[in-house]
Amino acid sequence: MANLETQYAGLTLKNPLIVGSSSLTSNAVNLKKLEKHGAAAVVLKSIFEEEILHEYQDIIATSEAKGEHDHNLDYFDYKIKEDNINEYIALIKSAKKELSIPVIASVNCVSSHEWFYFLNKIEQAGADAVELNIFYFPADFNNSSKKIEKKYLKIIEKAKETVSIPVIVKMSPYFTNLGAMIGKVSKKGADAVALFNRFYKPDIDLEKKEITTADIFSTPQEYVIPLQWVALMKDRIDTDLAASTGIHDGTSFVKLLMAGANVNYIVSSVFKNGPKVIGEILDYLNNYLDENNYQSVDEIRGLLSQGNIKNPKVYERAQFMKYFSDRKDII
Ligand SMILES: Cc1cc2nc3c(=O)[nH]c(=O)nc-3n(C[C@H](O)[C@H](O)[C@H](O)COP(=O)(O)O)c2cc1C
Numbered sequence: 001m002a003n004l005e006t007q008y009a010g011l012t013l014k015n016p017l018i019v020g021s022s023s024l025t026s027n028a029v030n031l032k033k034l035e036k037h038g039a040a041a042v043v044l045k046s047i048f049e050e051e052i053l054h055e056y057q058d059i060i061a062t063s064e065a066k067g068e069h070d071h072n073l074d075y076f077d078y079k080i081k082e083d084n085i086n087e088y089i090a091l092i093k094s095a096k097k098e099l100s101i102p103v104i105a106s107v108n109c110v111s112s113h114e115w116f117y118f119l120n121k122i123e124q125a126g127a128d129a130v131e132l133n134i135f136y137f138p139a140d141f142n143n144s145s146k147k148i149e150k151k152y153l154k155i156i157e158k159a160k161e162t163v164s165i166p167v168i169v170k171m172s173p174y175f176t177n178l179g180a181m182i183g184k185v186s187k188k189g190a191d192a193v194a195l196f197n198r199f200y201k202p203d204i205d206l207e208k209k210e211i212t213t214a215d216i217f218s219t220p221q222e223y224v225i226p227l228q229w230v231a232l233m234k235d236r237i238d239t240d241l242a243a244s245t246g247i248h249d250g251t252s253f254v255k256l257l258m259a260g261a262n263v264n265y266i267v268s269s270v271f272k273n274g275p276k277v278i279g280e281i282l283d284y285l286n287n288y289l290d291e292n293n294y295q296s297v298d299e300i301r302g303l304l305s306q307g308n309i310k311n312p313k314v315y316e317r318a319q320f321m322k323y324f325s326d327r328k329d330i331i
Contacts (some may be wrong), residue, residue, distance in 0.1 A: 002289035003296040004282070006040065008240050008262045009129055009166040009192035011102045013040035015282060016257060016297060020194075020244055020265030021046050021106045021133065021170075028094040034270070035099050037278040043265065044095065046106040046133050047088045049115050085118065092125040102128035104168065109155055110136045119162045129166040132159055133197060138174065145176050149184065156188040166191035168242070172199070173225060179232060186237035194242040194265060195226045195233070217268035222246025227259045231315050234260025235307030248272070250284020257285075260302035 004015035018041045019025055019034045026045035034042055088105075095103040105127040109115065122130050134155055136148050159167045169190040175181040185193055203214040223246035230243050243256040244265035256264050269277050285297070294300055306312045 001286055002294055003298075004285070006263060006297060008041075008242065009168050011041065011128055011166065013102065013263065015040045015285075016261070016263040017253070017278060017282060018043060018104075018242065018263050018265050019270060019278070020267040021131065022267045022271070024267065024270055026091065028091070028098050031095050031103075032098055033275050034278065035101050037275040038282050039101060039278055040263070041102040041104060041128075042095070042099070043104040043106050043131050044088075044091060044127075046108040046131075047084065047118075049107065049109040049111065085121070089121055089125045092122060092127050096126040104129045104131050106131040106133055106170075108133040108135070110134065111151065111155070116158050116162050119159060123163045123165050127165060129168055129191070130159070130163065131168040131170050131194065132156065133170045135172055135197065135199070149175070149181060152181075153184055153188050156185060156190055160189045168192040168194060170194040170197050170242075170244070172197050173229070178229070179236070182229070182233050183237055186239040190239055192240040192242060192262070193233075193237070194244050195229050196245055198222075198245045217271055218246045218248075220246060220248040220252065220269075223248070223252035223256065226261075227252075227256055228315055230256060230261045231259040231305045234302050234305035249277070250281045250288070253281045254285055254288050254300070257297065257301050258304045260305035262301070 006013045006016040008016070008018075015038065017039055019039045021043040023045055024030055024034065025042045031042055092103060092105055103126070105122045105125075107115075107118070107122075107130065109132060119130060132155060134152050136151055138145075138148060156167065156169055167190055169185050169192070171182065171185065171193060173196045182193060182195070198218055200216065201214040203212045204210075205212045223243075226243040226245050226247075230241050233241060240262040241260060242263045242265055243259070243261035244267075246268075247253055247256055247264045247266055248269035253264050253266075266278070266281070289295075289297065289300070302308060306315045
């Protein structure tokens with residue numbers, strides 16, 4: 001059997017499969033099951049910036065100073081926040097106690113306000129790394145892309161100053177100049193970049209004429225989104241890469257490694273297929289490596305990244321020109 005040992009964000013993992021942040025990773029019982037089925041690490045469910053006490057105080061102070069009152073804030077009270085924080089710290093501690101694989105904490109954040117003290121608590125609780133799930137919703141006409149990018153970079157800078165455990169940045173694909181932004185995140189010192197987060201989307205119920213929630217799970221076709229960007233970034237940045245979105249089975253798992261991912265995050269597939277899918281994916285990887293005479297997973301990592309192929313432009317092709325220009329028989 002080939003050697004699956006993998007380096008990611010300064011952590012040594014027994015294989016390249018990580019179960020990503022979600023409700024799957026929000027309690028010790030689930031976490032133990034994920035480890036038992038072969039996960040090499042887990043990213044805990046995110047705690048949200050708004051759940052962190054100091055940030056709340058800060059928002060209140062700012063909105064009061066501006067003479068505003070945001071009614072949404074009425075839903076949060078101090079007690080709930082303190083409970084959330086204690087609960088999250090307890091989750092990290094119990095995960096560390098119960099598991100022998102690395103435990104990565106996750107914070108969903110949008111500002112570089114006072115919530116950073118919480119990163120110290122995460123580190124003290126024993127988390128092996130922290131993932132910043134940063135997302136600023138870009139619908140404000142008065143905000144420039146430069147300003148938004150600056151916010152992201154400030155958060156990373158402050159996180160790196162605050163803790164000594166590895167800092168992973170989970171990014172969204174929604175940047176005007178995505179490649180350059182990933183480059184900036186890497187230069188700011190992120191120990192790894194996870195491409196990409198996938199978000200809640202609203203939908204419309206035509207019968208009830210109401211807003212509903214779109215399917216929260218990815219489809220197996222979506223793996224091509226991280227595949228393109230992992231392949232493009234692999235040789236351009238000096239930072240480890242995690243692929244996330246649409247990796248549901250062994251085939252897409254191996255493809256993402258070939259594109260250049262150090263590790264792959266799996267979420268929807270575990271929801272849909274149960275934790276046994278972890279073992280199935282690892283079996284596929286092992287068989288693929290054996291059948292193709294590879295001794296280790298490192299030998300296939302980045303084999304087909306942009307820098308390693310004869311025609312690197314294929315990863316930058318965006319239009320379907322070739323397929324529609326001379327087809328007269330389509331309709
Ligand atoms: C129910 C659910 C909850 C999630 N919660 C979080 C979260 O708290 N933090 C986070 O960074 N990502 C969260 N995600 C996103 C996943 O970590 C992952 O990036 C996304 O689902 C794409 O991977 P997949 O195609 O394997 O599902 C969540 C996804 C789902 C389906």
